Amino acid sequence: MLGKWLTSAVAASAMLLAASFAVSSAHAEPQTIKIGVPGAHSGNLAAYGLPPLNAARLMARYYNERGGINGMKVELLVQDDQCKPEMSTNVATKVLSDGAVVVMGHTCSGSTIAALPTYSNTILMSPSSTVPELTLSGKYPTFFRTIAKDDDQAALAVQCALDRLGAKRIAILHDQGDYGRGYAEYVKSMVEKDGRAEVIMFEGITPGAIDYAPVIQRVGREKADVVIFGGYHPEAAKLVTQMNKRRLKIPFISDDGVQLDAFIKMAGKNAEGVYVSGPKDISANEWYKKAREMHLKEYGEEPGHFYYQAVAAIQALLNAIEKSGSTETDKIMQALRTEYVDTPLGKIRFNEHGDAEGAGFSLYQVQNGKFVELN
Amino acid sequence: MNSELQYFFELVFSGITKGSIYALIALGYTMVYGIIELINFAHGEIYMIGAFTGLIVAGLLGIFGFPLLGVLAIAVICAIIWCAAYGYTIEKVAYRPLRNAPRLSPLISAIGMSIFLQNYVQLAQTSDFLPFPQLIPDFEFLDSIAYIVSSTDVVIIVLSAVVMTALHCFIKYTNMGKAMRATAQNRKMAMLLGIDADSIISVTFVIGSALAAIGGVLIASRMGSIDAYIGFLAGMKAFTAAVLGGIGSIPGAMFGGLVLGCCENLAAGYISSDYADVFAFLILVLILTFRPSGIFGRAPVQKV
Incomplete structure (x- = not known):
């Protein structure tokens, strides 16, 4: 029993020794x-x-x-x-x-x-x-x-809302998916940490629902001065369209799930002025x-x-x-x-x-x- | 106006708008159930096909430069005709051969039809979202109340009310309506009295599909975009509305739709839109607990 333990211990230390030699020799003269x-x-x-x-x-x-x-x-x-x-x-x-x-x-x-x-x-x-x-x-x-x-896009959105637009009351919406919600949560914590503006709404919407009127009416009632949305382009297009119909003219900021030509195609003139973050053009x-x-x-x-x-x-x-x-x-x-x-x-x-x-x-x-x- | 009150009315009006659409679709579910006790799961897809037909027709007419209201009228009429044809065919192909089969068979057939239509539209049209033109113009005389209720909402509410009143009159006062009620009450007896039950069932599908088509074009014009999946969630909600009102009951479907739409919007407006669906279904559970056959439903009488 003891003998067995001893041999394995010796073997292990020998291996360790060998390993450290290998490492040091590799570092010494590459x-x-x-x-x-x-x-x-x-x-x-x-x-x-x-x-x-x-x-x-x-x-x-x-x-x-x-x-x-x-x-x-x-x-x-x-x-x-x-x-x-x-x-x-x-x-x-x-x-x-x-x-x-x-x-x-x-x-x-x-x-x-x-x-x-x-x-x-x-x-x-x-x-x-x-x-x-x-x-x-x-x-x-x-x-x-x-x-x-992951949160770089959220940082851009917050920077846009606070520095560029001088927002004081921010409404954050998301599509309840991993991507959209994650983005929205980063935005929320960054805005709260910054302290210059207040998060007055943090709400999920159901993708594919026939109507987003109540959420938009709430944005209007709470007197938000900017909307930040985490999600993809179909919901973003519906939101900006309904916001325009409701005569709610406040800036809309979103993520690279919206930075697609399909968004502009769907939202048409309602897409004008929308801010989105997207990968830098490196081509x-x-x-x-x-x-x-x-x-x-x-x-x-x-x-x-x-x-x-x-x-x-x-x-x-x-x-x-x-x-x-x-x-x-x-x-x-x-x-x-x-x-x-x-x-x-x-x-x-x-x-x-x-x-x-x-x-x-x-x-x-x-x-x-x-x-x-x-x- | 007091801003709290204004907000309340805003929510209620958008709730009624949404509820009217639910009601239009729910009528199709409830009429079919009333007559052949089948839940026609392909009904949501008819609504989706209505929206697509509207889009295609509006696109064509837009090229010729028709006035907006004319485009809306023609798009709705084309969608009605097209969807009525679909409803008629679906009944003939998927349900009539199973008329005397066990009740589960037509139900499975309905689910199959729904999947088929969804995939068919995806292949024949597209699986992407498509922009839908705004077919309902902004009326100037409604400009003063535009912050509470938009022109689109007014048109949807008025048009649905007219259509539902017409349906009510049709069922109450025409011979065909009487025959439908008779078939719903007791198909065998109605047949013995010389009513052609098969054609009554066909008419039911045609009317239900036409109502869904109207709903499809109207809501697509309001939302500004459609895809091949819009039928699913709308169908689910409309089915819920039909059950809420008492499935098989026509005033029940109308009322159920309005209740569901308003509940959802008030919950989203005052609590959180994360919980809008939770509250809508909570209402359903509560109503079914106390009135198992729905608000307007009659408890089934056991025939001995």
């Missing part, structure tokens, strides 16, 4: 820059994980053909976590023990959260994890991302065209979800390594925060939380039947 690429590369969420993998492969080849970074070639350590939190921790350990200097990945927010404690000394940059707490909680200083947070960026071209040439089709965010992540990481001339986490992090880098998303760097500045959403307004980006 001949290549190893980038971990964990993500959902199989399973039913692979559609979100494979495009970032393509991006990593194409970008690694791009830099290696140009002689690498600081004279070192880029090497990828690809690991599949299938977006499963229980797998992502093992995948993270594997990537680190193989000697990753920086890591680009974890596709889903859930697997990113599960893996983050493992990356306490290594930079993890996600192209697709959008849960706000990942950066805002301050618990994960080594976490960065090139995708906008004019130099690197956007270049990255798209690379993908078309290699794979013969348009890139999928999060491809451009992943290209931007690899560029940001390698740029920071090049500029800092180091593979030490602290110095790379410093460079990520100070050095701008040209990416498909535009010129970006990272703020103190780890969110990309200069990427994400913009505010649009319907003017003469078109969405016009406001600055």
